[in-house]
Amino acid sequence: MKVIFSLDGKTKEVETKTGATLADILKAEKINLQTGLIKLNGKLTHPSTELKDGDTLEFVNIIYGG
Amino acid sequence: MVTCTKCKKRNAVVDLGYTGSDLCSPCFIAYFEHRVFKTNREFKLIQHGDKLGVGVSGGKDSAALLFVLTKLTKHVGAQLIPILIDEGIAGYRDKAAEKAQALCDKLGLRLHRLSYKKVFGISMDETVKKRDKVKWRGACSYCGVFRKHALNKAAFDLGCDKLAIGHNADDMAQTILMNFLKSEPARFMRFGAFSGITERDKFVMRIKPLMYVTERECAIYCTLRDLPFHLQECPYSSDSFRGELKDFLNSVEEKHPGSKFNIIKSFLSLKELMVATPVSEKELKHCAKCGTPCSGENCKACLLTEELKNADGRVAETKQITKNKKK
Ligand code: SF4
Numbered sequence: 001m002k003v004i005f006s007l008d009g010k011t012k013e014v015e016t017k018t019g020a021t022l023a024d025i026l027k028a029e030k031i032n033l034q035t036g037l038i039k040l041n042g043k044l045t046h047p048s049t050e051l052k053d054g055d056t057l058e059f060v061n062i063i064y065g066g
Numbered sequence: 067m068v069t070c071t072k073c074k075k076r077n078a079v080v081d082l083g084y085t086g087s088d089l090c091s092p093c094f095i096a097y098f099e100h101r102v103f104k105t106n107r108e109f110k111l112i113q114h115g116d117k118l119g120v121g122v123s124g125g126k127d128s129a130a131l132l133f134v135l136t137k138l139t140k141h142v143g144a145q146l147i148p149i150l151i152d153e154g155i156a157g158y159r160d161k162a163a164e165k166a167q168a169l170c171d172k173l174g175l176r177l178h179r180l181s182y183k184k185v186f187g188i189s190m191d192e193t194v195k196k197r198d199k200v201k202w203r204g205a206c207s208y209c210g211v212f213r214k215h216a217l218n219k220a221a222f223d224l225g226c227d228k229l230a231i232g233h234n235a236d237d238m239a240q241t242i243l244m245n246f247l248k249s250e251p252a253r254f255m256r257f258g259a260f261s262g263i264t265e266r267d268k269f270v271m272r273i274k275p276l277m278y279v280t281e282r283e284c285a286i287y288c289t290l291r292d293l294p295f296h297l298q299e300c301p302y303s304s305d306s307f308r309g310e311l312k313d314f315l316n317s318v319e320e321k322h323p324g325s326k327f328n329i330i331k332s333f334l335s336l337k338e339l340m341v342a343t344p345v346s347e348k349e350l351k352h353c354a355k356c357g358t359p360c361s362g363e364n365c366k367a368c369l370l371t372e373e374l375k376n377a378d379g380r381v382a383e384t385k386q387i388t389k390n391k392k393k
């Protein structure tokens with residue numbers, strides 16, 4: 001199945017296995033959950049949530065200086 | 067779907083690694099506020115009748131701080147005064163300031179502003195241009211000193227008893243490690259829930275009500291509470307050492323949840339064990355220029371503004387030296 005993944009304003013399609021969770025995608029993208037928030041279809045969502053085909057994921061990086 | 071460990075009813079939206087719990091939105095909000103209230107009780111930070119200044123930047127940490135403090139000060143019976151320091155970074159702080167203003171409007175609070183330009187006669191944009199000529203200090207080295215000075219001045223002039231700043235558990239853990247790695251024991255002793263030289267005239271005591279919540283939790287809190295905040299990297303961000311420690315701590319936290327809090331707790335217990343060597347009254351002077359308490363003739367902010375004023379002269383000097391070397 002395919003999901004849409006966006007990070008820092010850049011969006012791409014990601015191919016993943018059925019039953020994959022938000023955490024799986026972050027792992028595959030080598031993103032540390034501690035560095036931001038994960039949103040599913042625009043809403044803050046628990047990382048263990050399973051994805052559905054066509055879902056939109058967004059990782060909001062919160063770790064900035066200043 | 068994961069069910070909330072607390073209420074066992076709603077869907078969890080947050081995974082709190084270090085506690086092993088998964089929380090729904092209302093339970094997370096309650097948890098976050100409880101932690102700040104608890105920190106306040108434990109260290110007796112805010113007391114009845116306090117006139118409390120709050121440093122706000124438009125960012126997530128200070129947005130979370132201001133919102134929780136409106137509840138806390140109502141509960142304790144203290145007055146809240148939000149203060150924004152404008153560094154003068156076009157395209158960055160001005161945008162963030164709009165968010166800070168929006169939050170204050172939402173809370174019915176008046177936002178007080180003070181700029182570097184007004185206090186030091188020079189904005190950060192101008193400082194960076196001057197600094198670029200000599201490049202012997204990162205932008206944050208000036209900015210950090212200026213902000214501390216300006217915040218203290220604003221809070222003092224507004225008659226505040228205390229000044230709350232948005233330092234969270236991440237900032238605390240980074241600073242503790244940094245002091246270790248740089249071997250700065252004197253700084254160590256002054257660091258904690260309260261900071262700075264306490265009980266000095268012209269100095270407003272700084273408090274850190276967010277020291278037991280993480281940076282990520284502040285962002286989650288603002289998102290769930292729908293508070294306006296600005297997310298953008300400062301164009302002059304130059305403190306790479308802190309950045310490295312940030313990355314390091316986040317990867318350690320991911321593998322060993324709770325590490326950040328353990329660093330803070332270990333530090334505080336160590337501090338209690340160490341016999342505090344107070345800086346003696348004699349050693350403390352007041353800056354000959356601005357009157358801020360400091361250890362030398364002039365405070366750091368005045369030394370740095372002087373350095374910037376002389377920056378053009380320094381360029382000539384540097385050039386001269388290089389010329390002579392070539393000979
Ligand atoms: S990142 Fe550095 S220059 Fe930018 S606001 Fe923070 S301290 Fe100032």
Ligand SMILES: [Zn+2]
Nearest residue numbers: 070073090093
């Ligand atoms: Zn719940």
Ligand SMILES: [Zn+2]
Nearest residue numbers: 353356365368
């Ligand atoms: Zn001074």
